[in-house]
Amino acid sequence: MMDIVQYRDFLKSLSDISHWQFEIWDGGGPVFATAPDGPPAGERETLVSTIVTGNGFRVHPGTERFLAGAPLRHEGAPTGALLAWNNGAPNRTSADNVAMEPFLLRLTEILGEGLTTSTELNKMTTELSQSYEDIYLYGRLSSLIKTMHFSVHVLDDLIGEILEALHADLVFISLDNDKQMIMKFAPLFNRMADSDGFAKRLTAMVPVDSPSLKEHYFIVNESRLAPGYRELHADPYRTLLVTIQDGKKFYGWIGVVSFNVNHIFRRSELRLIVSIAEQVSVVITNTDLYNEMERFIVDMVKSLVQAIEAKDPYTRGHSERVAHYSMLLAEKMVFDKEQKTDLKWAAMLHDVGKIGITETILNKPGALTEDEYEQVKSHPTKGHSIMKPLAPLAGALPGILHHHERYDGKGYPDGLLGEKIPFLGRIIAVLDTFDAINTDRAYRKGSSVRKAMEILKSVAGSQLDARIVEIFTEIIASEECFREKEGTGEGRQ
Amino acid sequence: MDRRKRILVVDDEAPIRRVLELKLKNGGYDVFLAEDGEAALRVIESEKPDAVITDINMPRMDGKQLCKTTNPLKRERTFLTIIMTARIISEDEHWITTMKDTVFMEKPFSPSSILERIDQYFGVKR
Numbered sequence: 001m002m003d004i005v006q007y008r009d010f011l012k013s014l015s016d017i018s019h020w021q022f023e024i025w026d027g028g029g030p031v032f033a034t035a036p037d038g039p040p041a042g043e044r045e046t047l048v049s050t051i052v053t054g055n056g057f058r059v060h061p062g063t064e065r066f067l068a069g070a071p072l073r074h075e076g077a078p079t080g081a082l083l084a085w086n087n088g089a090p091n092r093t094s095a096d097n098v099a100m101e102p103f104l105l106r107l108t109e110i111l112g113e114g115l116t117t118s119t120e121l122n123k124m125t126t127e128l129s130q131s132y133e134d135i136y137l138y139g140r141l142s143s144l145i146k147t148m149h150f151s152v153h154v155l156d157d158l159i160g161e162i163l164e165a166l167h168a169d170l171v172f173i174s175l176d177n178d179k180q181m182i183m184k185f186a187p188l189f190n191r192m193a194d195s196d197g198f199a200k201r202l203t204a205m206v207p208v209d210s211p212s213l214k215e216h217y218f219i220v221n222e223s224r225l226a227p228g229y230r231e232l233h234a235d236p237y238r239t240l241l242v243t244i245q246d247g248k249k250f251y252g253w254i255g256v257v258s259f260n261v262n263h264i265f266r267r268s269e270l271r272l273i274v275s276i277a278e279q280v281s282v283v284i285t286n287t288d289l290y291n292e293m294e295r296f297i298v299d300m301v302k303s304l305v306q307a308i309e310a311k312d313p314y315t316r317g318h319s320e321r322v323a324h325y326s327m328l329l330a331e332k333m334v335f336d337k338e339q340k341t342d343l344k345w346a347a348m349l350h351d352v353g354k355i356g357i358t359e360t361i362l363n364k365p366g367a368l369t370e371d372e373y374e375q376v377k378s379h380p381t382k383g384h385s386i387m388k389p390l391a392p393l394a395g396a397l398p399g400i401l402h403h404h405e406r407y408d409g410k411g412y413p414d415g416l417l418g419e420k421i422p423f424l425g426r427i428i429a430v431l432d433t434f435d436a437i438n439t440d441r442a443y444r445k446g447s448s449v450r451k452a453m454e455i456l457k458s459v460a461g462s463q464l465d466a467r468i469v470e471i472f473t474e475i476i477a478s479e480e481c482f483r484e485k486e487g488t489g490e491g492r493q
Numbered sequence: 494m495d496r497r498k499r500i501l502v503v504d505d506e507a508p509i510r511r512v513l514e515l516k517l518k519n520g521g522y523d524v525f526l527a528e529d530g531e532a533a534l535r536v537i538e539s540e541k542p543d544a545v546i547t548d549i550n551m552p553r554m555d556g557k558q559l560c561k562t563t564n565p566l567k568r569e570r571t572f573l574t575i576i577m578t579a580r581i582i583s584e585d586e587h588w589i590t591t592m593k594d595t596v597f598m599e600k601p602f603s604p605s606s607i608l609e610r611i612d613q614y615f616g617v618k619r
Contacts, residue, residue, distance in 0.1 A: 122515065129512040129604045136603035 007111060008032055019088030020100075024072070026080040039067050039085055051081045057101050059092065066090050066097045070104040073112040074119070082108050134268055137165045138275075145279045158276070159184045159254075166269055168256045169237075172199045173280070175244070175252040192233075201232050202239055203253045216274055217242045221264040236261045240270060242277045246285045254280070297392055301348050308354050312362040315351065318435055323347040325431045328475050329468070338395065346399025346424045350432060353383030353400075380404055381413050399424030403432055408462045426465040430456065430472055433464065449476065498615055499523045499540055503533040503547035503559065504577075513546060516604040517611070530554025530562075537563060544573040544611055548600075549585070557585075560592050567593045573614045577602055 011022045015034040023033040025048045038044060039062070047060045051069050055078050060067035066086040071078035084104055086097055144158050159171040163184050170192075172183035181196050192198055205228045206218045218241045223229040229239070237259045244251040254277050256265075305319045326347040330340045354362060357379055361372045368376065384401040387393050402416065402425025409417035411429075421429075437452040447455070453476055460466040500522045502513045507528075514524045525540050527533040529551045537545065545563070549556035556576055563574070576589060576597040589597055598607065612619065 121511075125511045125515045128508055129516055132512055132601060133603050133605060135601045136606075139601055 007114065019086050019096075020084050021087065023083040024080065025083065026072075031080075038083075039065055043067065044083060047083065048081045052078045057105055064090060066092060066094075066100075068097075068100055068104060070108040072108050072115065074115055082111060130266075130268065133165065134272065137161065137272065141276060142279070145276070145283060155182050156184070158280075162254075162256065162273070162276070165272075166256055166258070167260070168258045169260075170195065170199075170255075170257040172255045173244075173252065174199060174203065174255070175284075177251060177284075180252075198232060199255055199257075202229075202255055202257070203241055205229060205232070206241060213243070216245065216277065217270060219265055219270070222261050235259055238264065240265045240273060242270075242273045244277045244281045244284070246281045249285075251281055251284050293392065297345075297390075301345065304352050304355070305348060308351055311357075311359045312354060314363070314439075315354075318439065319348050319351060321435050321439075322350065322428065322431045325434070325472070325475075326427060328479065329427060329431070329472060332471055332475055342395035343399065343424055343427065345393050345396035346403075347428055347431065349383060349387060349393070349396065350400050350403045350428050351379060351383065352386055353379035353381065355386070356382040377404070377412050396424070398422035399428050401425070403428040405429065406463045407465050411463075421465075427468055430464050430468045433459075434472070497521065497523045498544070498611075499525065499542040500611065501525045501527060501533060501536050501540070501542040501545045503527045503530065503545065503551070503556070505529055505548065505551045509548070512604055513607065516608050520608045520612070521617075522611070530556065530559035533559055534562060537566070541570065542572060544575065544614060546575045546577065546607065546611075549576060549578045557588065560588075560595060564592050564595075573611070575607065575610060577607075 007024075011024075011032075012034050015021050021033070021035040021038060023038055023044065024031050025044075030044070039060070043060055043062055044067070047058060047067060047069055051058045051071050055071055057070045058068065060069075066089060067083065068085075069081045069083040072080040072082055082104060084100060086100070089097055091097065140161055141158065144154055144161070155173050159173055159182060162168065163171040163186060167186075169186045170183060172181060172195075174181045181199065183195060183199060185195070206213070210218050212218055219239070220226045220229050221238045223233065223237045223239070237257055238261055239258075240256045242254045244254060254273055256269075256273060308319070309316045323344055326343050327340065330343050335343065357375055361368065361375055364372070380401050380403060384397055387397060387400060399422065401413070402422050405411035405414065405416045405421040405425055406429075407418055407421070407426070409415050411421075416425075434452055434456055437447050437455055438449060453473060456464065456469050457473070460469040500517050502510050502517070502524060503526075504510050504513075505528050510526045510528070514526060517524045525536050525542060527536050530547075531554045533545065533547065534554070536542065545559075547556040547559055554562075556578075560574060560576065571594050574592065574595040576585075576595065577600050578585065578597055579600045585597070589595055596610070598610065611617075
């Protein structure tokens with residue numbers, strides 16, 4: 001459609017100061033005239049068709065009024081015409097009628113350029129508009145991907161954004177590792193019984209030797225023309241499939257499906273999905289590395305715990321049990337993931353400093369001398385210095401160092417008072433005390449759970465943080481494992 | 494629609510004006526453009542737009558000043574003001590809430606969501 005708005009005023013003023021009137025035609029007919037009373041419609045129509053087919057200036061052979069016209073071209077091809085008629089001089093040879101030929105030719109040239117420019121400008125503005133949409137989308141997506149772990153929730157939001165931005169009917173992410181398939185449909189989409197199976201078959205059908213796979217994608221723009229894909233659905237569709245991979249390591253697919261085959265996937269859409277897949281793979285790789293590091297820490301902590309227990313058989317299982325109780329407590333107190341991890345490590349490793357204390361003291365059945373007791377008391381600081389160089393365990397250090405502080409300030413190593421004692425330290429103090437009473441030691445037999453809890457309550461507020469004792473009491477009351485043990489006198493868990 | 498709704502786009506960046514102009518025109522709105530707050534005031538006076546989309550950072554008169562100047566006009570004839578800003582800082586958030594019929598949208602913006610927001614204000618369903 002021709003955009004001639006900006007030339008209307010110009011042609012109008014031209015007709016105001018002369019005997020000339022003008023009319024613009026596009027492929028469909030007249031679109032604008034400076035005066036309603038032009039030459040008969042039939043004459044004008046014939047003239048326009050000779051102009052468009054002849055592709056040049058033409059004069060209508062009639063004599064009533066001088067009527068001439070020249071083609072309007074868009075990108076070289078005539079798509080319409082500019083007509084002019086002279087209400088003053090019918091004579092073909094009059095001076096201004098003769099002058100009209102070069103004038104009309106020049107004017108149509110200018111109009112044509114103007115039309116081309118405005119068409120191009122519209123096209124460019126549309127593209128620019130699309131780029132703005134893309135930038136906006138990239139921004140939203142990258143803020144979603146700015147995370148260490150991918151929860152189902154984040155992936156769900158991610159494909160929701162893609163679905164909307166690409167006007168797709170179906171978007172899915174399938175991750176091979178954990179056999180995950182997450183998908184979303186357009187609101188009105190209701191064409192598929194087994195969408196999971198459909199998505200799986202789409203990716204399974206990708207030819208392994210497809211050259212585009214080197215750039216991590218595969219496109220079918222018209223399923224009816226693609227062997228294999230044609231059979232997957234009765235309705236024609238197009239699909240863009242992008243691999244989530246890091247180097248040679250393959251994690252899964254992002255797939256986009258649309259049943260609107262009048263469009264094809266744009267270059268920018270392809271780029272968008274490929275870059276999302278890249279970012280997803282980075283997150284997955286990081287998560288893998290992180291998990292690997294975590295596994296390494298777990299193994300190391302386990303061997304350290306074994307080393308302590310090898311020296312002191314009576315504490316066998318003690319660290320594991322304290323860690324187990326600490327997780328029950330963390331659950332009850334709604335700790336976040338990081339707090340939980342710190343607490344767990346602190347609980348596992350609170351006695352690690354005993355590695356530096358001789359076995360004869362640790363296993364001595366009778367009372368300790370003052371000097372021996374001083375040595376035992378050094379285990380929190382020893383443990384702290386052993387673990388200090390390990391950055392991932394930094395959050396657990398206060399729990400290791402301060403698990404023998406007392407709420408009334410009479411504990412060690414620093415004699416901290418009340419809330420000044422780090423929270424992890426106060427928690428482990430309660431759990432450590434409970435397990436110590438509950439289980440056999442070198443110097444005495446273990447008490448029942450009920451007895452142990454009575455002792456705990458009697459020192460709440462002095463030795464131990466009363467609030468934590470209270471919460472732990474609730475856990476003891478509700479946990480099945482403690483109830484069964486109760487009354488047996490056998491404290492081992 | 495009794496008359497086509499009129500939208501004024503105020504931004505000192507020509508490409509943004511162009512993009513919004515095309516998007517809104519294709520959406521069936523009449524569009525007016527201004528490149529700063531001063532020019533916008535003149536258009537608001539003469540064309541009485543039904544909605545104004547404005548940037549904050551502009552030469553001569555900025556978007557904040559434009560809103561403060563036009564807010565009293567809304568007592569007689571209200572219109573929607575959409576403020577587009579790169580990052581909403583709490584200070585902005587405060588003065589925006591004191592303005593009648595004024596919302597903000599983030600930049601970089603999505604032209605189609607601006608159109609959606611305008612449609613929503615006028616109750617247009619597509």
